[in-house]
Amino acid sequence: MEGFPYQSEAGLLPGDRIVRIDGEPVYIYSDVALLFSRSNGETMDLVIERDGKRLVRDDFPLRLREFDVNGETQMKYGLYFTVEQAGVAMRLEQSWLNAIDFVRLVRMGLVDLVTGAAGLRELSGPIGIVGTISQVGEESDSAADAARNILYFGALIAVNLAVMNMLPLPALDGGRIFFLVVGGLFAFLTRRRLNPKYEGYVHAAGLVCLLALMAVVAFNDIAKIVTG
Template identity: 25%
Template sequence: MTIIAALLLFGVIVLIHEFGHFIFAKKNGVTVHEFALGMGPKLFGIERNGTVYSVRILPIGGFCAMEGEDEESNDPGSFGKKSILQRASIIFAGPFFNLVLAVIFLIPVFIYIGSPTTKLDQITANSPAYEANLKSGDIVKSINGQEINSWNEFTQKITQSKGQPLNLVVDRDNKSVNITVTPKKAEDGTYKVGVTCVRNKNIINSIKESFVTTGQMIVQMIIFLKQMITGTVPGGFSNSVAGPVVILSIVSGAAKTGIINLLYLGSIISLNLGIINLVPFPALDGGRLFLLLIEAIRGGKKINPDKEAMINMIGFCALMAFMVFITYSDITKLFKGIIKF
């Protein structure tokens, strides 16, 4: 059942991506021949207003087949006949819908666990916070003279301290109290002071926290992409990049622990799909947006369709080769017992 849950999650994430393309294609008058859930042979389909809505046998994605998307077409409803801005909006809509889905997935997560505040909850015995006389109920106002407005800012200051003493100003019973605390390095290599925070459970804060967390994850993913390009990924490339087998294993594990963990992991996967698709690489949405940018720079002069198709084909082959490499790495980990189902 957990594998089924994982496949359904993947299906929803990819479906939302393709739905973004579909909605904006329809909005801009592009003829959509088929909007499919799944891949492979068609199980069944229904035609409405010239579009076939189908379900295919393999629950691993889907597609939105538009007129003139990958070939020259003189049809008025052809993708290629639309303006640069219209085509760009259609292409960008897929990744953008994935970003929106990530936020939507996170809202119930934060409704359940609550949004972190700067008010301290538990103080670990014999920890730096305990020794510095921090108390439950203290509200952190500033660190080293810099105002603290969120729990994330607080943890960042702790992490960036590198073990150096920090001067905190906390609100204790409506009075400002100055406290010096020295973070200690934990087993995982990060610096901590030994405190937890009070979590505020309401829908408004949950929505706000979902946007904030999504923004933070986007920054982390961009940093990771930069490390991939420069070859500076911590722990090595093969140990840091997961393929479909590893992801299926992780999602299956999350499904066993409940819907909240599954939704949180789903938000990360959806965000990854959106961000990676915006990378300016041939065959990806980002690559197609880059070609549209070149077209705009050339004053609207279109790139030769055959050349564009060749560029995208080369990019697609490179992506498939990369996927084979990652899948091989996944299977190796599976046989070694590193990953389990």
């Protein structure tokens, strides 16, 4: 944008492609806004691609600033993005990168929950998901856009469920795989099989905890609807 203070050979130039932000790869263009919003402090560590070469911009002072946009003062980073015409190969590549990006979103969400950056209030279950789907459809410009956006959101939910199901937690498939590995190691080291009833106890306890969590999330979803 006009007035961007770091447009130079040592900074950023038109045509540069941002490939990493604070160590996180940029898979799709929306990652830029996401990773910018999660950056802490006054600087970011960037990796850019220019003329086929990768350049490092550590501690780059990229932050929100005031820019004049059509006579209005707006807070922006000062960057514009161009759109490439995608062929079949690029569309397939972008579909794969989207799936990887969905997995990362799940990982970021779990990290936020563990670190306290997000709470149970931010979780949504089936009730909240239906409400979000309805909102996505209503905010779309046309029926075709609504269908595309809902399918995109559905893909995100599918990947989310797949990743969560593979976590090594009781009552989930990942927990079952974990016990198979532990049981195999136990049998290898002790020449005895692990008693299956203990695994059953753990999975039963995990199922109770999972149902309790689902009840809490459902209550939160209903509370959000009631309170608006």
